Amino acid sequence: MIASPVKQKYITPGVMILIILALNGLAFLAVRFISGLGAVTNLDNTTPWGLWIGVDVAAGVALAAGGFTSAALVHVMQREHYHAIVRPALLTAMLGYTFVAFAVCVDIGRFYFIWHPLIMWNGNSALFEVGICVMIYLTVLYIEFLPVVIERFMFRVNLPGLLKILNKPLDGILRILNRGLPKTMFVFIIFGVVLSTLHQSSLGTLMVIAGQKMHPLWQTPILPLLFLLSAIAVGFPMIIFESLIASRSFKMKPEMKILSSLGSMVAPILAIYLAFKVGDLFIRNAFQYVLVFDTAAWMFIAELALIIIAFLLFLSKKTVDSPLRLFVASTLVIAGVLLNRINNFIIAYNPFYNPKMYIPSFGEISVTIGCIALLVLIYRAVVIIFPVISQENVKARN
Amino acid sequence: MKNLNRRDFFKTTAFGVALATLGAKSAKASDKMLSEDRIGVLVDTAVCVGCRHCEWACKVAHNIPTTDLDTYSDNTVFKEYRRPEQTALTVVNEFENEKNSLLPIQVKTQCMHCERPACVSACIVGALTKEEDGSIIWNDDKCIGCRYCMVACQFQIPTYDYDRSIDPHIRKCDFCHDRRKEGQLPACVNICPNEALLFGKRSEVLRVAKNRIKRKSDVYVNHIYGEQEVGGTSWIYIASKNFDKLKMPTLVKNPAPGISESIQHGIFAYFIPPVTLYALLRTIMWVSTRHKDKNSENLSDIHKDEKGEES
Ligand code: SF4
C-alpha cells in the first residue's frame, strides 16, 4: 500500500455547493473586517465569546486531534499496521489548525496584533498557553508535512514561465531537507504530541477562570483533564469518519482492515472519559442540576447521551466490522465532543447579569460554515496534488 | 529507526533538562507585592441620592462626550437597569427600598479593582496590570482584543468596542489613574456632593464601613460587599438591603484566578511535566523501535515510513 495523489476531477456538483458556502462566509468576513465584530456577530458585553470561539477554535482544535493521536500510535508506539492513516490525519490536523489560527484572527478585535503573545507573555493566562502552543504546533505540523512535499516534488520541481529559474534552487532546498529531515523528524513528532497534550488540556483550563459564571454542570477543576481525554477519544473516530467519507467521495474501497482495528480502540478510551466525566459530576454533587431539566440540563444530557450511545456501539464487534455502523458510531462521538465544546463555551457561560440568551447570528453561522467548506475544498485539492491517501490497488506513481 | 540509538536518547533528554532549567527562570511570576497603603473607596448606598454627578464627572475626566451636568437630574433613566459601557465607565442604578419607599436605594457600579483580579490573571498579553496601590489599569499598546478579560471578570466590568474594526478598546474604570498621579481625587469621589463615596486606604475605609454598620445596625445589613468577595476588592459597599437584591452577584471568597492559576502552574511547573512527557514518549518510541528491530530485519526509520514500501 502506498500513498499517491488521488486521480479525480476537482470540480463536482458537491464542490460547487461548497464554493458557494465558502463565498457566503467570506462576504460576512469582509463586513466583520470593515465594520467590526458588532456588525456581524450577536456578541455583546455580557457574552464576549460566542460561536467562533466555541466551534471554530475550541471544537476545531478538538476535532483536529487525529493528528497527534495517530502520530503517537504509529510513530511513538511504532504500530506500522496503521501507517496509511498518518498522512490523511496529518493533513486534517494541519489544515484544521490553520483554520483555528485563522478563526482566532477573525475573532480577536485587534487582529493586527495577533503576534503580541509572542513577545508579551503572561504565564498565568491559560489563553496565553493555548495561543503559544497552537502557534508552535502549527509550525511543527507544517514541518511534519514536508516529507510529503519532498516525495511529490523532489527532482520534479517544474514551475512554469519566468518562475523557471527557481526550479533548481527549490529542488536543492528539497534535497537538503530530504537529507536532514529524516534524522530529526522524530524530535518534531514527539514535540508535536507533547504540545498537543498541553494545549488540548489548557483549552479546558480556559473556562475555569470564569468561576461562578460557568454553569456547575460544566465548571470543574478537572476541565483540563476532561478536555484532554475527550480530544484523545475523538481522534480516531475523526480519522475513521474522514477516511470513510474520502473513500466514498473518491470512489475507493474503504480501508476496513485499518479502520476496524482503529475502531476497536475507541471504546476503552471513551470508557475512561465517561468515568471521569460522570465521576466528577457525583463527586462535586452536581448531579442535582441534571434533575432540574432546564435547557442547560438537557444540553448536558444530550452531550452525555451521544457519547454513551457511541460507547455502547463501539463495544460491539458488529459495529467495528461494518463501514456503515462504524461511520454512525464515529459520527456520534464527533457530535458528542462538538456539543461538549459548544456547551462549555456557550451554554455553560451564564453570567449573573444576563438579560438575553446569546444565539449566534446568521453572519456568525455563515462564517463558521464557510470556513469548514473552505477547509474541505483545500483538503480535496491537496489530496489530488500530493500523495496523501493510500489506496490498495493503485500503482506507485513514478 | 536507525538514528534511535542510546546516544540520541540521552541527547534529547539532556535537551529537555536544559529547557527545564530555562523554564524555571522564566516561570518566576512577578507577583507584585501590594502596598499596605493600597487605596479603596467605600460606596455607602444609604447615603447616595442618585444625583449621577459621578457619571458626568467620570466622562469628563476620560474625554467621553457628554451632555451638560443639569441633564443628569433626569430621573427617568432609572426605569431601566444599566451597566457600564464604552461611553460610561460608571453608572448609577435605582432599587426599591422596602423599609422606606420614599428613599430608594441607589447603587453606583464600576470596576471593583479586585485584590486578586481575574482580568489581570487572564489577559493573554498582560495588558491589564495591578498597580502597587491596588488599581487595575489597561494598556492600549498591548491589548489584542481577545475579550478573555471579560470572560474572566466576575463583576462583568470590562466592555468592548464592538462597532470598530480598527483600534477597538477595552474600557473600564481606571480608578482615575491619571488624576491621582497629579495628586487629585478620583473624579467621581471628588464631585460627590453627599460624601457617599469615601476615598482612602483600603484598610481605613474598611474600618469606617464596619463602624457605620455597627452604629446603625437597624439601617445596614451586616455585610460589607467586597471585603471578601473573590478575595476582596478595593471598592467596597454597604447597603440597607441584601446585595443580591441590588443585582450584585453573590460570590465565593476564593479568588477567581486561584484554581485556574494552580492548574496552569501545575501543568507547567518549571516545564517539568511537559519535559517528562517528552522523555517518556521518547522512551516508548525507543523501546518500540528496538522491539520491532528484533522482530524484523527491516529497519524502519520514519523517513522510510513516510515513503511507504516504495521500491
Ligand atoms: S472588577 Fe473585573 S475588571 Fe475590575 S479588577 Fe475585578 S476582575 Fe478586573
Ligand code: SF4
Ligand atoms: S481583550 Fe485585551 S485586555 Fe482583555 S484579555 Fe484580551 S488582550 Fe487582555
Ligand code: SF4
Ligand atoms: S474612579 Fe474615575 S474612572 Fe472610576 S468610576 Fe470614578 S471617575 Fe470613573
